[in-house]
Amino acid sequence: MPTIEVRGLRKTYGTTVAVDHIDLDVAEGEILGILGPNGSGKTTTVECVAGLRRPDAGSLRVAGLTPGRDRDRLNRIVGVQLQQAGLQAKLTVREALELYSSFYEHPADGVALAERLSLGPKLDTRYGKLSGGQQQRLAIALALVGRPRVALLDELSTGLDPRSRRTVWEVVEDARAEGTTVLLVTHLMEEAQYLCDRVALFDRGRIVALDTPEGVVSRTRVPTVMSFFRTASGSASPAGAPDTAALAAIDGVERVRVREDGRIELGLTDEAVPEVLDRLAAEGIRPGRLRVVDATLDDAFLNLTSASADGTGAPGTGDTTEEA
Numbered sequence: 001m002p003t004i005e006v007r008g009l010r011k012t013y014g015t016t017v018a019v020d021h022i023d024l025d026v027a028e029g030e031i032l033g034i035l036g037p038n039g040s041g042k043t044t045t046v047e048c049v050a051g052l053r054r055p056d057a058g059s060l061r062v063a064g065l066t067p068g069r070d071r072d073r074l075n076r077i078v079g080v081q082l083q084q085a086g087l088q089a090k091l092t093v094r095e096a097l098e099l100y101s102s103f104y105e106h107p108a109d110g111v112a113l114a115e116r117l118s119l120g121p122k123l124d125t126r127y128g129k130l131s132g133g134q135q136q137r138l139a140i141a142l143a144l145v146g147r148p149r150v151a152l153l154d155e156l157s158t159g160l161d162p163r164s165r166r167t168v169w170e171v172v173e174d175a176r177a178e179g180t181t182v183l184l185v186t187h188l189m190e191e192a193q194y195l196c197d198r199v200a201l202f203d204r205g206r207i208v209a210l211d212t213p214e215g216v217v218s219r220t221r222v223p224t225v226m227s228f229f230r231t232a233s234g235s236a237s238p239a240g241a242p243d244t245a246a247l248a249a250i251d252g253v254e255r256v257r258v259r260e261d262g263r264i265e266l267g268l269t270d271e272a273v274p275e276v277l278d279r280l281a282a283e284g285i286r287p288g289r290l291r292v293v294d295a296t297l298d299d300a301f302l303n304l305t306s307a308s309a310d311g312t313g314a315p316g317t318g319d320t321t322e323e324a
């Protein structure tokens with residue numbers, strides 16, 4: 001039986017449908033990441049799983065318990081990190097850790113966890129006096145200090161510097177190694193790729209892909225990304241506006257865009273790469289600083305989700321720059 005089971009979840013706020021028809025299983029010991037554009041329903045889903053919001057329809061089970069109904073029992077086995085921690089400003093780091101440890105049967109050593117997250121020197125500092133990054137790390141420590149069976153982490157490392165982020169990832173990995181099942185929301189593709197066994201890609205309140213990070217990437221019809229600066233043959237200078245329509249017409253080319261820095265980027269099949277090079281050569285264009293790389297989760301995200309934030313764009317047109 002999955003540790004987290006979501007079936008047919010629907011949640012509306014007035015006339016806004018935040019999520020609809022969400023089905024999601026998280027296996028014991030799994031780290032599942034939720035990705036998606038702003039307003040696609042990620043936080044709403046996590047808050048429903050945490051029992052903080054009541055769904056309009058659907059069913060939820062967390063370690064055999066029903067969020068909302070079994071609140072007290074759930075609070076003893078679930079650790080939650082929300083975007084707004086909602087801690088009292090006067091509470092010190094040490095007091096907060098002690099308070100949260102007291103909710104659980106077998107908590108970790110809170111001071112050691114704080115030290116790991118570089119909060120050792122701040123143990124006697126009040127929450128309200130911590131920097132944003134320190135508050136964020138404390139929220140993560142509080143979510144994990146109880147060695148919870150399930151951790152729900154919303155925007156785990158948003159706003160953290162690269163070193164802190166890496167430490168946070170290691171802390172989450174260690175929690176999983178001790179048996180914690182993790183559902184996390186992230187905007188960082190690197191984080192999803194590093195940490196998550198599977199990712200659920202949300203778009204406009206629905207799941208549009210649910211697979212391993214590699215599986216989601218392979219689902220886009222463009223396994224390869226080729227990019228270059230357009231320079232005239234024998235010259236290093238830019239050679240004017242590119243004919244993106246001609247490139248887009250090549251068989252196997254799915255997407256062409258001109259990035260802000262002028263780099264031309266194509267999403268395409270492997271087979272189309274020589275075709276594109278031939279076309280450029282025929283037109284007397286020398287591709288400058290040519291890069292041909294495998295598509296990443298970033299590319300899949302752009303390819304599979306709506307163009308604009310908050311779900312007003314059409315699916316599959318992930319770029320806001322020029323599109324051919």
Ligand SMILES: Nc1ncnc2c1ncn2[C@@H]1O[C@H](COP(=O)(O)OP(=O)(O)OP(=O)(O)O)[C@@H](O)[C@H]1O
Binds near residue numbers: 013018041045
């Ligand atoms: N308390 C609320 N009252 C009214 N509408 C809400 C409320 N919370 C969320 N919404 C709306 O529900 C939709 C989903 O919001 P949600 O916060 O779940 O998205 P999200 O994917 O977590 O977004 P973000 O990446 O910006 O955090 C959005 O249209 C949002 O405006």
